[in-house]
Amino acid sequence: MGALIEFNKISKIYKIGGSDVIAANKISYKIHRGEYIAIVGQSGSGKSTCMNIMGCLDVPTSGNYILNGIDVAELNDDELAVIRNRTVGFIFQQYNLLAKLNVIENVELSMFYAGVLNTEMRERALKSLERVGLSNKIMNYPNQLSGGEQQRVSIARALAGNPSVILADEPTGALDSKTGRDVIALLEDLNNEGNTVVLITHDNFIAQQSNRIIRLQDGKVIYDGPSNESSKIQTEEVLYEI
Amino acid sequence: MKFSRTLRLALKSIVTSKGRSFLTMLGIIIGVAAVILIVGFGNGMEGYVTDSFKSMGTNLLNVNITGRGSTRSVSVDDMYLISDENIDLFSAMSPMVTVDATVKLGTTELDETTVMGVGEDYINMKMYELSNGRFIAYADNLSRSKVCTVGSYIEDELFSGDAIGQTLKINGNYFEIVGVLEESADNTEGSSDDYVYLPYTTAAKLLGTADISTYSYAMLNEEQSEESIDVLEGVLYKVFSSEDAYRVNSISEIIDTMTSMINIVVIVLSIIASISLLVGGVGIMNIMLVSVSERTREIGIRKALGAKRKDILFQFVIEAGTISAIGGFIGILTGYALSSVATIVMSMMMSVDIKVSPSLWSVALAFGVSAGIGILFGFLPARRAAYLNPIDALRYE
Numbered sequence: 001m002g003a004l005i006e007f008n009k010i011s012k013i014y015k016i017g018g019s020d021v022i023a024a025n026k027i028s029y030k031i032h033r034g035e036y037i038a039i040v041g042q043s044g045s046g047k048s049t050c051m052n053i054m055g056c057l058d059v060p061t062s063g064n065y066i067l068n069g070i071d072v073a074e075l076n077d078d079e080l081a082v083i084r085n086r087t088v089g090f091i092f093q094q095y096n097l098l099a100k101l102n103v104i105e106n107v108e109l110s111m112f113y114a115g116v117l118n119t120e121m122r123e124r125a126l127k128s129l130e131r132v133g134l135s136n137k138i139m140n141y142p143n144q145l146s147g148g149e150q151q152r153v154s155i156a157r158a159l160a161g162n163p164s165v166i167l168a169d170e171p172t173g174a175l176d177s178k179t180g181r182d183v184i185a186l187l188e189d190l191n192n193e194g195n196t197v198v199l200i201t202h203d204n205f206i207a208q209q210s211n212r213i214i215r216l217q218d219g220k221v222i223y224d225g226p227s228n229e230s231s232k233i234q235t236e237e238v239l240y241e242i
Numbered sequence: 243m244k245f246s247r248t249l250r251l252a253l254k255s256i257v258t259s260k261g262r263s264f265l266t267m268l269g270i271i272i273g274v275a276a277v278i279l280i281v282g283f284g285n286g287m288e289g290y291v292t293d294s295f296k297s298m299g300t301n302l303l304n305v306n307i308t309g310r311g312s313t314r315s316v317s318v319d320d321m322y323l324i325s326d327e328n329i330d331l332f333s334a335m336s337p338m339v340t341v342d343a344t345v346k347l348g349t350t351e352l353d354e355t356t357v358m359g360v361g362e363d364y365i366n367m368k369m370y371e372l373s374n375g376r377f378i379a380y381a382d383n384l385s386r387s388k389v390c391t392v393g394s395y396i397e398d399e400l401f402s403g404d405a406i407g408q409t410l411k412i413n414g415n416y417f418e419i420v421g422v423l424e425e426s427a428d429n430t431e432g433s434s435d436d437y438v439y440l441p442y443t444t445a446a447k448l449l450g451t452a453d454i455s456t457y458s459y460a461m462l463n464e465e466q467s468e469e470s471i472d473v474l475e476g477v478l479y480k481v482f483s484s485e486d487a488y489r490v491n492s493i494s495e496i497i498d499t500m501t502s503m504i505n506i507v508v509i510v511l512s513i514i515a516s517i518s519l520l521v522g523g524v525g526i527m528n529i530m531l532v533s534v535s536e537r538t539r540e541i542g543i544r545k546a547l548g549a550k551r552k553d554i555l556f557q558f559v560i561e562a563g564t565i566s567a568i569g570g571f572i573g574i575l576t577g578y579a580l581s582s583v584a585t586i587v588m589s590m591m592m593s594v595d596i597k598v599s600p601s602l603w604s605v606a607l608a609f610g611v612s613a614g615i616g617i618l619f620g621f622l623p624a625r626r627a628a629y630l631n632p633i634d635a636l637r638y639e
Binding site: 052055057058077078081082084085086090092096097098100101109110112113114115157161 | 244247251254255258539540542543544545546547548549550551552553632633636
């Protein structure tokens, strides 16, 4: 079986005010099923671009992106929507829950677009809310929940769609450090249960919790290896910045 | 399943901003109510006109002889002959002599009472029934007798239910009441129950004239009105050699003309009222465009979670359609309420019984058009939402 995610010389060039901005410059890497990986970099390093392309929210300017054996670079808007729906579970920094829907309706949303039957949808949503420890708040609305709870709802939403990969974009960015640690611990548990988790962060400490780190700088991969060996580079970088 | 959930979502977002939703609906509400009210008025007028003419008898043709000087004229016998020679078309004929008379009983004067000289068949032509005594007879006309048959109102009002054998003073002459007709129009003053019928010969004498200018023919079949008119006009043309000397009218033709005139007015007014529906549609489009930009982030989230373009399109079109359908529904209720009010006000102010009754088709049309307008004008904003780029939408603040 091949890799779950395969980037082959992915480039993304934005045109801003007539000049080209290279956000990703021939990035290549593979992510396998069951991995817990962090993509780290400062802002402008290209990690958001990678996240958007991995999540099929955007298409690369050049290069191939093979997700689950499908080359998604050539797909149109609606085909990408189907791939996102079936393959990717998003966890965003700002939670991105819909304020007008209650907790369980939020969790059901991606299954709703997948056309899952009502009863099955409810069952799966309850199960994943139970998994994140929120089965007592299913009828609450997002604004009645704390930040940590909202982020857990969004994790439940990502889980309920039964995706091949969970993409967490700065999931602790809006949380205090304790709640942040809880969320990271939850992601780790999910990985231990067999889910592929990709963590996108600028925070080196959080990145250290993963098993593997891909470090990006100026649209290029500067490190790809086990997380415990990346500290050396991290230190060098910090020294360099000073 | 998707539909019911989308509909519920649409209702939810309408309810969460009640004030805005109501203002958006207002154009639709006014338009629908106006169309329903106008069509209701049209129906009321049509009903009123039809009823008033029908009471004159739709099986009757009226002939008016204006004549050409004194050189040529037709006699009553000539006119009877037309009916007798065309028994396949006409069942009866009666001369009609309206007398502008003062009717008195003692010192009481009847102002509203109509006095009319008729032939003996008139009672059958109008399908009236006698409640007592007899109608004007052939012999009465022959001998110009001073007898009369009266409507039920006169008997009840002046003779407290026992008029036979009593006398009425008409233009100074005493007439013996020989018969009373049964009630045919609510027994009110000035109605067809407030009539005094004389022999037409006596009535002509009262007026001091020998020429009778108005005749009424009863047709065997209303469908044959064209043929019947042709026959009458044919005979009269032979006598007068001029089309201006006479006029033949059928009540059903008059009703048809009036009805189509009312319909034209109703259609024109409805089109004007529909402009409000159009304006309402533009209002919906405007508010949906605002809604789309307010909810850009929501659209981004939905797209990230796998909503296709048509899902987003559907959501916003349903929302716009729901707003205008609710507006249409409120408009229908308002239209009906206003129709009842208008009926009451008109009967109080003008003492005419015009019943403002909206047609079912106008209700269905107004509702369909309003829902359709919502969908039509909701489509552009919905399309804009559907084509948003998911990343831009997600990052939108």
